[in-house]
Amino acid sequence: MAAGPHEQHKLSDPDNDVRHLHDSKVENPVLRWIDQRMPVISMIQLEYGSFPTPRNFNYFWNFGALAMVTLAIMIATGVILSMQYTANTHLAFDSVERIMRDVNYGWLLRYAHSNGASMFFIVTYIHMWRTLYYGSYKSPRELLWMLGVVLFILMMATAFMGYVLPWGQMSFWGATVITNLFSALPLIGEHIVTWLWGGFSVDNPTLNRFFSLHFLLPFLIVGVTFLHVVALHITGSNNPLGIEPKTKKDTIPFHPYYTVKDSVGIVVYFIVFAILVFFMPNYLGHPDNYIPANPLVTPAHIVPEWYFLPFYAILRAVPDKLGGVALMGGALVILFFLPWLDGSPVRSMRFRPIAKWLFLLWTVNFFVLGWVGGKPAEQPYILIAQIGTAYYFAYFLVLLPLLAKFEKPLPLPESIASAVLKRRGGGPLPAGATAKPMEKA
Amino acid sequence: MRRPMFNLIPTLKAAAVAAALALAPAALDTGARAAEGGPGSGHDVIRIPDTKFTFDGIFGTFDRASVQRGFQVYKEVCSACHSLRQLSYRHLTGIGLTPSQVAAISSQFQVQDGPNDNGEMFERPARPSDRFRRPFANDAAARAANNGALPPDLSVMVKAREGGADYMHALLVGYEEPPPGVTVMEGMHYNKYFPGHQIAMAPPLNTDGQVTYADGTTATVDQMATDIASFLAWAAEPELEQRRAMGVRMIVFLTILGGLVYAVKRKIWSNLHGE
Numbered sequence: 001m002a003a004g005p006h007e008q009h010k011l012s013d014p015d016n017d018v019r020h021l022h023d024s025k026v027e028n029p030v031l032r033w034i035d036q037r038m039p040v041i042s043m044i045q046l047e048y049g050s051f052p053t054p055r056n057f058n059y060f061w062n063f064g065a066l067a068m069v070t071l072a073i074m075i076a077t078g079v080i081l082s083m084q085y086t087a088n089t090h091l092a093f094d095s096v097e098r099i100m101r102d103v104n105y106g107w108l109l110r111y112a113h114s115n116g117a118s119m120f121f122i123v124t125y126i127h128m129w130r131t132l133y134y135g136s137y138k139s140p141r142e143l144l145w146m147l148g149v150v151l152f153i154l155m156m157a158t159a160f161m162g163y164v165l166p167w168g169q170m171s172f173w174g175a176t177v178i179t180n181l182f183s184a185l186p187l188i189g190e191h192i193v194t195w196l197w198g199g200f201s202v203d204n205p206t207l208n209r210f211f212s213l214h215f216l217l218p219f220l221i222v223g224v225t226f227l228h229v230v231a232l233h234i235t236g237s238n239n240p241l242g243i244e245p246k247t248k249k250d251t252i253p254f255h256p257y258y259t260v261k262d263s264v265g266i267v268v269y270f271i272v273f274a275i276l277v278f279f280m281p282n283y284l285g286h287p288d289n290y291i292p293a294n295p296l297v298t299p300a301h302i303v304p305e306w307y308f309l310p311f312y313a314i315l316r317a318v319p320d321k322l323g324g325v326a327l328m329g330g331a332l333v334i335l336f337f338l339p340w341l342d343g344s345p346v347r348s349m350r351f352r353p354i355a356k357w358l359f360l361l362w363t364v365n366f367f368v369l370g371w372v373g374g375k376p377a378e379q380p381y382i383l384i385a386q387i388g389t390a391y392y393f394a395y396f397l398v399l400l401p402l403l404a405k406f407e408k409p410l411p412l413p414e415s416i417a418s419a420v421l422k423r424r425g426g427g428p429l430p431a432g433a434t435a436k437p438m439e440k441a
Numbered sequence: 442m443r444r445p446m447f448n449l450i451p452t453l454k455a456a457a458v459a460a461a462l463a464l465a466p467a468a469l470d471t472g473a474r475a476a477e478g479g480p481g482s483g484h485d486v487i488r489i490p491d492t493k494f495t496f497d498g499i500f501g502t503f504d505r506a507s508v509q510r511g512f513q514v515y516k517e518v519c520s521a522c523h524s525l526r527q528l529s530y531r532h533l534t535g536i537g538l539t540p541s542q543v544a545a546i547s548s549q550f551q552v553q554d555g556p557n558d559n560g561e562m563f564e565r566p567a568r569p570s571d572r573f574r575r576p577f578a579n580d581a582a583a584r585a586a587n588n589g590a591l592p593p594d595l596s597v598m599v600k601a602r603e604g605g606a607d608y609m610h611a612l613l614v615g616y617e618e619p620p621p622g623v624t625v626m627e628g629m630h631y632n633k634y635f636p637g638h639q640i641a642m643a644p645p646l647n648t649d650g651q652v653t654y655a656d657g658t659t660a661t662v663d664q665m666a667t668d669i670a671s672f673l674a675w676a677a678e679p680e681l682e683q684r685r686a687m688g689v690r691m692i693v694f695l696t697i698l699g700g701l702v703y704a705v706k707r708k709i710w711s712n713l714h715g716e
Binding site for chain 1: 499526597598680688705706
């Protein structure tokens with residue numbers, strides 16, 4: 001029943017202190033009726049349709065959408081797997097094997113889920129790298145970045161507990177090593193570990209609570225992701241030039257331009273995902289996790305999943321247990337302070353001639369840390385890990401603050417549009433300004 | 442005029458492609474792999490020789506005849522000590538046996554069932570739906586019968602060892618006299634491919650013709666080792682052929698879809714040119 005003109009006016013009068021229906025532009029009467037009362041259609045149109053987006057994204061700007069796709073896949077496969085999985089130390093390993101053999105397409109669900117975790121970290125690491133390189137964490141996007149760090153830590157916790165569930169040797173010993181880290185805390189450490197375990201060793205109560213938390217945390221990730229996206233849509237996206245859009249010429253509507261560009265990325269992502277799942281499903285795993293958990297036999301080398309290796313290297317870099325735990329925690333916590341450690345007003349590393357190289361070195365250093373994290377804790381790996389850890393922290397704590405003072409940035413372009421059109425248009429151009437094929441398309 | 446800048450994105454792209462190209466053969470190749478020695482063996486790296494299997498590579502499939510012969514070796518040799526507890530007899534249709542052949546095989550084994558109406562456990566011939574009968578009632582019984590060593594379950598052994606089926610084959614043909622200066626502990630055997638080289642399992646395949654193959658294949662030790670490795674590869678990954686076939690279809694589909702989506706993207710973005 002449509003309201004009369006007089007009533008309609010009153011309801012939607014913004015000066016009136018009364019709640020009013022949304023002024024919907026949707027033409028279909030049924031959808032308009034819904035949209036007036038719950039303006040999700042308007043919201044999608046506003047935030048994903050006409051949403052003004054910098055016109056110069058390169059393909060690094062696909063990875064947020066890819067992380068969202070991965071989250072959806074992980075929840076979908078995970079919910080179905082949980083219908084078949086049994087969280088009991090005597091049954092867990094066999095229930096996973098039953099999924100692999102007797103559940104219809106169970107092998108596909110499980111391999112998609114286990115490799116999906118790797119895809120999640122690949123995508124998230126690239127997403128974070130993009131943020132660091134193009135300075136997307138700087139004002140006014142500090143909170144957006146901090147929510148992202150929260151998401152990363154939640155992901156790590158979720159992945160760690162998920163890896164425990166199949167109850168193989170690496171599950172059990174990984175859980176033992178990681179939970180034991182809390183014992184490094186003075187006085188209360190031992191009590192916390194007993195409390196985490198629900199007993200005096202990693203055992204059935206531990207497995208049960210890890211399963212429960214592994215189911216819970218992804219929904220917290222969904223919630224924080226929502227906040228992350230809300231924050232993004234207030235500030236808008238950063239872009240490879242790191243300068244804010246000034247006029248309408250600098251932006252294009254999100255749809256169709258970035259919906260279709262994200263679609264290209266999503267198909268490529270699925271190709272990589274499919275190669276992992278269908279042709280090398282155990283390549284990123286460890287063979288020892290196909291040995292049922294045995295508290296009496298310690299594996300020769302306990303290694304975490306590949307995505308934890310850089311942080312594992314930092315943990316083992318110092319001989320002191322508490323020191324190692326503090327450094328590993330610090331390696332994550334320091335990320336929260338990054339917007340204030342990096343005082344340079346220039347966002348994109350393209351215009352920071354010194355910071356760019358030091359950051360690329362930091363990137364290489366991160367890979368080196370990952371490599372030594374998978375090696376036994378002996379020389380020369382310990383020394384390499386120590387140097388790597390020192391550089392990891394020095395970059396944030398010393399180099400970035402100093403660069404903000406002493407680095408002379410290159411001149412920034414006037415606007416996004418002028419930079420894009422200059423590159424595209426004819427005429428003699430500086431050599432470095434041509435040939436950026438990934439952005440040209 | 443600005444100096445030419447280091448062009449990051451194409452460089453990264455090239456690096457990613459190079460890394461992918463380097464990674465793919467390393468991962469897909471089931472060729473020679475190194476297994477690291479266990480504790481106490483120092484870091485002597487053992488090269489596992491590459492065995493040619495029909496299921497190697499991305500298009501590889503199981504050789505049904507070899508897998509069936511491997512099952513025969515398992516039944517007549519390995520199953521004396523090693524369980525295969527994730528498998529049921531009905532799964533054997535996956536290696537090309539008919540349901541009636543499977544029923545004939547399962548009926549050769551007695552399994553415990555019950556309790557019956559009188560509350561007693563009883564023995565009956567196994568049905569295809571039963572799990573493979575285990576050689577020992579429990580781990581303690583298995584250890585008691587094997588000098589204190591526990592023969593591991595073989596269901597996912599191929600996935601649980603570095604080198605997979607190549608390692609299985611190598612281990613079974615890798616028994617030899619210890620090199621001079623190496624003393625083998627009481628009850629242990631020297632094997633050049635086992636981490637640490639001292640293995641509790643006595644050489645299970647030691648004479649040619651130990652098994653008389655139904656299909657007339659000559660049962661050399663190497664042949665038997667290849668066949669049992671094939672059977673165990675199937676036992677660990679019965680979905681392998683379906684998985685790869687689906688993967689090929691997925692990649693073809695996604696590649697075509699990707700081409701189409703990219704064409705659409707180019708078309709849509711061409712609207713912006715000259716703006």
